[in-house]
Amino acid sequence: MGGMSMAHPQQQPGMQSPPLGAQKQQQRTRRAYAAASPVQNAAPMGATGYPPMNSGAQQQGYPPAPSAPISGPQTFVPGAQAPAPVPAPGSPYGRSPGDTALMQNPGQAHYQQQQPPQQMGQQAPYEPPKPRIDPSQLPSPIAVHTRDQEVYTSEPYSTANKTYVPIVSTEYTAVDEGNSNPRFVRLTMNNIPKTAELLKSSHLPMGMIVQPLADLAPSEDPVKLIDFGEEGPIRCLRCKTYINPHMVFINGGKSFVCNMCRHENDVPDDYFCNLDMMGRRLDREMRPELRNGTVEFVATKDFITRAPTPASFVFAIDVTWNAVQSGMVAQAAAALKSALYSGLGLPVGTKVGIITFDRSAHFYSLSPLLDQAQMMVVPDIQDMFVPIHEGFVVDPLESRHIIEPLLDALPTMFAKNHTAEPVLGAVVQAAHEALRARGGKLFVFQTALPTFGPGSLKQRDDAKLHNTDKEKALYEPQDSFYRDWAVKLVEEGISCSLYLFPAAYMDTATLSQLSTVTGGELYSYPAFEGGRDGQRLVADLRADVNRTYGSSAVLRIRTSDGLRVDEHYGNLFMRNHVDVELAGVTSDTAIGALLQHDGKLDENQDVYFQAALLYTTSDGQRRIRVHNLAIPCTTLIGNLFKFSDVDTSMNLVAKVAVTEALTTPLRSIREKLTDQCVQIHTAYRRNCATHNSPAQLILSESYKLSPLYTLSLLKSPAIRSGADVPVDQRVYHMCLLRQFSVRKSLDYLYPTIAPLHALSDTEGATDEATGKFVLPALVRASYPMLDPAGAYLLASGGSLVLWLGRQVSPSFVQDVLGVSSLEAVDINAHELPELSTTLSQKVRAIAERLVPARAGYANVQIARQGMDRAEVPFALMLVEDRNNDNMSYVDFLCAIHRQIQIETRPKENRQEQPKWSYNS
Ligand SMILES: [Zn+2]
Secondary structure (H helix, E strand, C coil), X not given: CCCCCCXXXXXXXXXXXXXXXXXXXXXXXXXXXXXXXXXXXXXXXXXXXXXXXXCCCCCCCCCCCCCCCCCCXXXXXXXXXXXXCCCCCCCCCCCCCCCEECCCCCCHHHHHHCCCHXXXXXXXXXXXXXXXXXXXXXXXXXXXHHHHHHHHHHCCEECCCCCCCCCCCCCCCEECCCCCCCCCEEECECCEECCHHHHHHHCCCCEXXXXXXXXXCCCCCCCEEECCHHHCCXXXXXXXXXXXXXXXXXXXXXXXXXXCCCCEEECCHHHCXXXXXXXXXXXXXXXXXXXXXXXXXXXCHHHCCCXXXXXXXXXXXXXXXXXXXXXXXXXXXXXXXXXXXXXXXXXXXXXXXXXXXXXXXXXXXXXXXXXXXXXEEECXXXXXXXXXXXXXXXXXXXXXXXXXXXXXXXXXXXXXXXXXXXXXXXXXXXXXXXXXXXXXXXXXXXXXXXXXXXXXXXXXXXXHHCCCXXXXXXXXXXXXXXXXXXXXXXXXXXXXXXXXXXXXXXXXXXHCHHHHHCCCCEEECCCCCHHHHHHHXXXXXXXXXXXXXXXXXXXXXXXXXXXXXXXXXXXXXXXXXXXXXXXXXXXXXXXXXXXXECCCCCCCXXXXXXXXXXEEECCCCEEEEEEXXXXXXXXXXXXXXXXXXXXXXXXXXXXHHHHHCXXXXXXXXXXXXXXXXXXXXXXXXXXXXXCCCCCCCEECHHHCCHHHHHHHHHHCCCCCCCCCCCHHHHHHHHXXXXXXXXXXXXXXXXXXXXXXXXXXXXXXXXXXXXXXXXXXXXXXXXXXXXXXXXXXXXXXXXXXXXXXXXXXXXXXXXXXXXXXCHHHCCCCCCCCCCCCCHHHHHHHHHXXXXXXXXXXXXXXXXXXXXXXXXXXXXXXXXXXXXXXXECCHHHHHHHHHHHHHHHHCXXXXXXXXXXXXXXX
């Protein structure tokens, strides 16, 4: 394989060599560990006790040479998982509350037994044993998720259970019994520490991710809408908390005590109700606001700054030479047509407008009274205005006979357009003018750095800065034009979805201000080719346009006295410290909040949270959606660990990391992320697992996946080292982590890999008894886990790869791809052919299943083992292997363990220990 670097002796199959500097660094690091641990780690870390992987060490480089059989994987049954631990007695949720002990130094006797026969009785150089790690015992998301799914497959989840919450990827039906469904709000810990000191000693992050308009499962009750009339919903007079199930009625029902600030409020006469013997209102069951954690109120006039109108979506499509030639214009037009007129269609009441642009901007009158669209060109982009007053935004169904032919014609209309330099800045100004006073959303399709007209940017990428502490300058906007206009868009309730198609540097950092400030989203398609990437664009745009949407939103998070929100994270704008302004909000919008103590909490009381979102629905209704949580307070550090939520924590940690990357070198961010992981597990070790031998790595049950997720985050293009990550790509991935929901960040941090070659009758189809789709047992993200005689689908973020082992059976290839041999497979095909075989149907059903967030599935990339270049990016997604300038999962766990041992040693023995110095 051309361009691959030389193999490293310890290299495992399926691994790309890190750059030389990084190798040196890793070798140095290994020596450091070896010095620190003569008993355990003198063996190369890459070889640490992972016999199946070691046995492939003779193989050189990646992809594995066809002649070298992979000897390791055969000892594994692909897809086989460690048996789930038996649920502990008294644990109603089937989770073992115990610890995970992973490795143990064998004793001296054991060491002697391990000596090769020829060394017995000789003065052999001291070669300590390798710690033996059973790979099946490494904490695995698959085992954890499978076990959680089993709990909720047959039984619903009651939100009255405040401490155990389903894992975000689990399919569950939540019954709202006073706490919000975890789809809306997830906390990083479901026990709140009484004091700041307790939190600090755990090193755990304390915060929440709010997804205020998240989609509910079809089996769940819709959110109840309540109209309190002109007076509006009942609120605490002092702190403005909205009425909720956790407010306590007293004085025979004449007063209520606010659950946040303890203020005693009078009950308005028309809201009075008698109390029962338990002190609860007799009408409690009749009133959703006293029963449900999540409700929606009709907003009163006080919350209406301008007349709410139905949403208007304006699509602005770059039609310069590159845009047309790459196929972007044709695909964007097709995607738009599909989004408007098939499937779910636009949110209720939404209107549509279309702009095209190159060095000038073109507006279209789409009035239903016309026979065809009329184009008007504004050539003077320095003085932008919208030349159409009526018919610029229209009902897409009324004007379907105008819009469809226009979209069909766009690619040919501009086929001979030789201009370059699409004038993005002028388009933003025009959209601002067109949508002013009505709000809405701007969808921009841009293929190049804007170098002409208002908002022109300079080419400032500098390879000399890459992989240095100064690289962060490139993550900052180069000037304030786009941020200033983004703020103006926010003021008018206009959000922006930015679709970038970089063929060369286009300063994503500066342009992405349009989406990050306005509550929008960023999409990126490097080196776009219509044939290859068109499907993904269609799927992305459909999902973007068709989902639940609101505008002119303000989110406010309230907490019990004693806590406060320290910082908010996500695509948002803030004028003060409490109100999160979201020009647009969708079912995917996820906002992070880092919490802090500003006093002591009462461990005898629950701690309360209320996230209230004021917004305008797509059909122009002003609403307040309120999410409530009541969570126990604790004085025990063990409970903090026991009830922590690692997926939510990692989402928040990633959001904080990419935000800090603007001001802190990535090198420091990487060190901090690793150190945080070490400190958390050290705290657990020190406080909750003191009885175990230091030779054992003890991980808290609920947090045991944090090393794997931390490693994966370190390997992400947003954070990883290496000068080979183009800065646009880095910034794009930072934006992803900033905007991701917990579900999406989990998918991003650990790919889903489904084996396809041994499906049982029930797998790959919907179980008629339960109505649930049955996936085959998933496989861990590690090359040695893949069977060369197998075939697998890998889904990670927007990527879907079909990997075909070298020895996969010809009948599989025939049944799924319609050709007789591996050699005959068309690797340029980007869809799975629709064959009539059962296997083809099952594989396509699994493919759709693995990318559930999208309308269809993304384009499929085929990678044949040892044959295709596409195997390289595929292997880089296998986060448990050594790749992406970083360690393997096993090595990382060993390194974490070593550091924990150093941290937990008595102080006097800790001198001269190497500082944590892994990969910089
Ligand atoms: Zn209050």
